[in-house]
Amino acid sequence: MSYYCDVTTWHHFSEWWGDVTVPHGCSASRGRSLGLCTAPSPGCHHGATGHYGVTAGGVTSPPADRCPQRLARVGPVLLAAHVRSVSLPGTPLLSRSPRAAPGRPLTLEQQLAASIARVLARYRFLLDSFVIEFFTNDQWATLPPSWQDVLADLPSPQLAALLLEKANPEEASYSMVWPLSLLAFKATAHALALPRAHCGGANSRPEEFQENLCQSTRLHPVFRKHVKPKKQHEIWQLGKLVKRLSELAQCEHVVDVGSGQGHLSRFLSFGLGLPVTAVEGNRHLVDTAKRFDRELVQVLEKERARGGKAAWELSLRGPSHVAGWVDPQAPWPEFLLLLQPGVDISHPPTAAAGTGPPSLEPGMRTLPMVLGRDVAQPARAAVDPTGARSHVGTGVPIGHLQEPGQPAEHPPVLGRVLLTGLHACGDLSVTLLRHFVQCPHVAAITSVACCYMKLSTRETPVPPGLVLPPTVPPATYGYPLSAWVAGLPGHTLSYKAREGACHAAEDYVQRLRSQSPGLRAHCYRAVLETLIRAADPSKQCLGVQTIPGAHCLSFHEYARLGLARVGLDPSTPLDAAHVDALLRRQQQVIAYFTLVLLLSPLVESLILLDRVIYLQEQGFQCRLIPLFDPQFSPRNLVLVAAKAQSASALSTLVEDDSKG
Structure with a gap:
């Protein structure tokens, strides 16, 4: 043949x-x-x-x-x-693509960003599509017929092996000739995406979890309490990177922005002996962090009393905690002011009766309304004005040995500062990069981003999910950040494209390979969308909250629950023959979503390259390092930068990291 x-x-x-x-x-x-x-x-x-x-x-x-x-x-x-x-x-x-300045060749990052932008622009119909509209918008018909022929009935393990996995594993088997355009599509997506393989190796599970699936062998037990394996892996890897960078850049203080429950700050201060200020926007998370600090100190004191040697290797000096929000539009002097004790720059607007924030505990202060939300407002999770959990501000810090409400001695943030943000969401990561560029006190930064759909853009200056919209449009946006990417044709990224960049591709590969029953969820939801629109055409793409155990239900049971959640009669009769015909196309839905997922790493790559190029445009050296195991932490790329006097530290840092 x-x-x-x-x-x-x-x-x-x-x-x-x-x-x-x-x-x-x-x-x-x-x-x-x-x-x-x-x-x-x-x-x-x-x-x-x-x-x-x-x-x-x-x-x-x-x-x-x-x-x-x-x-x-x-x-x-x-x-x-x-x-x-x-x-x-x-x-x-x-x-x-845009040309470089006369006499100045394009950097590798500029070339790669231009290539990615062109590919994404060509396949925007995939990036911007919602899989729940697979049937209502006839998305399968948008694919080239030759693609449809080879993908229509391809088993899930083959989709994983032939599309999502770079190397062809043993499971790869081509039953028919693939069109060159599809082969080129796959090869291009893999070739242009930033490498995400963890430098520590290609094992299915990090070495530290080989003995115990839930307990990292690298962390002292006091740092594993209340911490899931994913976070254990992250705080160990990022903690040692921050420690090394702070030494090479001669930083005197670390500021952990978006600190949450303080797991990273706790390890940096108690475990690695670094002076740390932890900044978090959710007051309840700050309270939890302080409680965990006190518990850790009690454990260490008991171990020391019993003569335990390991306890003496750890410091009793914990992080200082700050509660509040950072304004993405505020200048860097205000950011530094947020870290100082005894300074009140807040002038919160008067809240309407019954809508004000709960009373603050002694020693904590209310900050201004930032993008429409009072920072003291409680939340089920730490959700910032852009929908992220990590925009932060100021308050009087509470020491780890103090009772709640008693301000501890807080050293002023002077000298050289290292900023770090572990999965700082949305515009927060961008804000930290701007502070690194503009603030003379910030000498180095490590930034791990997430929640790209919460980035502000010119097209969507107010991303969905804000508690209250801002009264004044932002003067700057989270994407694009660099002048180069802003000048690329087709550089715009929709909310849907950026949301897709947050998916865990490695996890989906495992689900495909194991033919997980959960794979039917996308098809179920797409069929449900046809029923919803048939009953009420005005109801389109409504948010149907996750139905627990949906993959274990028959579709009729799923539809009954789903219709009720969007305010429709759950007893609406179904056309059984029509529904069954759609359900038989489940593998097409899975294949289509797999194609979309193949492009998602390119979206993340373009966003991160935009940040790298921005720093380069400002004259700073930086590196992107795949620090975490992507199986554990899908958003595993850390952006590391240092200023001129510390730039040589980056090469040393990368060499050290490559050695594990």
Whole structure:
């Protein structure tokens, strides 16, 4: 059997790359290329036109190699190599992108951002689609027919192996020839995404959890209490990075912004002996953090009294806690003022009767309304004005050995400061980067971002999820941050695209490979959407809260619960034949979502590259390091930066991190 690809597919590939063509016999990077076979081989029944041969070093593969399995297995590898070759300086891939300043070549980050923006712009129909509208918007029909043919009935493990996983595992098996455009789509998505493999290795579980699935062997037991394995892994990895960077950059103080329950701050101060100020916007989380601090001190004192040597290796000096919010639009002097004791810059507006914040405990102060929300307002989770949990402000800090309400001695934040934010959500990560750039006291920063859909943009200056909208539009936005990305055609990212970038691709791969019953949830919700719109066309894409154990229910049970949640009659009769016909297309829904998920790492890569380029534009050196195991912590890339006098520390830091 011969393999072939119609001419329109090759034109699709050429148009995609902006006039990139690969003539027969040409050599691409590392001596590998794709070529047009103008002389069909024996056994080829498709003629010279439109028959494609895979060449190596300009020599067309022998006829024996021209089989579906051969093409399918080597195709993605060759395409990935070709993608890398055309993304180098001076190639047609960047011919339509903004040009660098005269005499200044494009940086690798600028090249990569431009490439990603072009790919995302071409496949915006995938990025901006909601899978719940799979049937109502006939999303399957938006895919090329050749894609539909090979993906329609592909089993879930094959979707994982052939699309989402970079290497072809043993499970990979091509039952039919894939179109070149789909192979190129997959190869491009993998080739352009920032590497996320943890430097510690490729094991399915971090080494520290090999003995006990729930307890890190690297952390002292006092730092594992109240902490889930994911967070244990994160605070150990980020903690040692912050410690090393603070030494190399000669920082005298660490400010942990968006500290939550204080797990990272506690490890940095008690475990690593760093002076730490923990800043959190949710007063109840601050109270919890202080309680955990006191519990830790009590344990250490008891162990010391019993003569335990390990307890003496830890410090009794804990973090200082600050409660409040940081205004993303406020200048850096105000940010520093938030960290000082005894300074009250707040002038909160008078709240209407019955809507004011609860009374604060002694020693804590109310901050101004920031983007429409009083910082002292309680919340089920620490949710900031952009929907994140980590925008913070000021208050009088409480020491770990003090009773609630008794201010502890708080050293002023002077000298060189290191900012850190562990999964600082939305605009908070951007705000910290701006403070790093503008504030002379901040010498270094480590930033781990999340909740990209909560970023403010020109298109959505007020992201969904705000408690109250701001009265004044923001003067600056969370994305794009750099002038370069802002000038790229197609750089805009919708809320849906940014929300998709927060998905855990590694987790979905495992669900596909195990054929998890939970995979039917997307199909259930998409079918439910057709029922909702049939009953009331005005009800579209409503938020249906998660139905517990949905995958264990029959669809009729699921529909009854779902209809009730959107205010419709749960006893509405269903067209059983129509519903069953839609449910039989479950694998199409899964395949479509897998294609969307394949693009999600590119969205995250573009957002993070935008931040790297912004720092470079301001004259600072920085690095992106895959610090966490993505199986444990999907948002695992940490942006590390240091100012000129500390810039050499970055190279040392990266070398140390690569050694584990």
